[in-house]
Amino acid sequence: MEAKLTGKVEYSYVTCKSALSKSRLPELDYALNPYVGCEHGCLYCYSRSILKDEKMALRWGSFVWAKKNIVERLRKDLRRKKAGVIGVGTITDPYQPLESKLRLTRGCLEFLSVYRFPVSIQTKSNLILRDLDLIKPEKFDVGVTITTIDKNLAKKLEPKAPNPDARIQVVEELADKKVETWIFLGPVIPYVNDDRGNLEAIIEVAKKTGSKILYDRLNLKRWVLESLKPFLEKEKPGLSDVLPRVLGFGSDYWVRVSEVIRGICGEKGVKCEPAFPYV
Template structure:
């Protein structure tokens, strides 16, 4: 697939964040070429145009490092989440290096940095990402490479993501695995959940697990993928995860039980 890149200018780099543990968010890009079928970032951005072009169009904030250099002088020090509505290490980062420039600035000014990604490209910046100043989170939704290709078509494969966690953990960097979204009859089987927790156990990483969030526009992209996997599933999923269902409690209990067995810290993301 050909991805359209649009260079834009931004007015701010550090935005106040309401996410647990984060003071600010920093997103070098708007849009994400990983094109994950379940991503609800477009609904967070409240932009149908962005939603319809998700995975096909990326806006590159070409001046974000310069803006950040000014902001770190006068803004109060706090933990920066990189990134919260896009992947900071999507493929274009290899060329423009905006994430690298930004985390270098943050590190120089003693801003703690929390990075979340699905890309092995983060290993390029191992010289900057050091213990005590950084933590690294890697999203692993499934260990099934074919399923991952359908759900997360242009992200790094699961085994490469596991390698990222192993590498940073071995360097003494705090690591965590984001296990989500958990999609009914797709990646919620015992074998898949256990294998992901086993990666956490091997690397002494914390597990954050998350439910499927069917915000606006999500099923427009995810529905066809689910229907291809199992006819009728797309229609049934909303009812399965509805508030009146006990599905969430069952999944939470299952993950918690596996983590307890393997001695791994775990918690529901965003208090879900």
């Protein structure tokens, strides 16, 4: 029976023609995203740039479309596609709040856990711990995004995502179960979460859990700056005017911060690499 979708966020169902799409991300062959839109509503989220409509893009976080037939489609795709690595949650979080009710990601994992395709999941949510029974160390790896260890800042930047402590717990529990883990340290936003103390604290979690660090900077795709502006104007007046220059061509900002991240990782013996080395 189809679950009824209610709540302040606008939920609706859509259908998809196939579950797996070709991935353009390094090391992934396919992408699997059970939801369009993401209730976590991170201000810096550049997934909003896939939308055609600016109003919708600026309402990111207030609507979610669930691909109601994705589990059935995935079963068909797994039978006919060549084996390859599947990235779960490449565009939107597969463990956003609606998943606790619809269990679409879980339904997909039930198939993925028995097919020969390796799986890489990325999330910010401790809801993933519900599916520990399906996440087999021999074929799954899991990445958890930690942007800041400051709960107050996280609440402002990522209003409906679980707090940093809950995410750290996810990394710890998965590592305890011998699942390969990595921490997505990003986006690093100039003068917001790029202080050494924050970077060190996140890298320390990687050290303790044997996780790799993938780091990335703020990506100013369309509508990202507009989305961040009210926050920046309140917290860091003037920053939104200079961000494009700080992150643009001719600026050595990212070279310097990357060196700091790599330096801390080197000191702590943590493997690290840029999330998007080709950018």
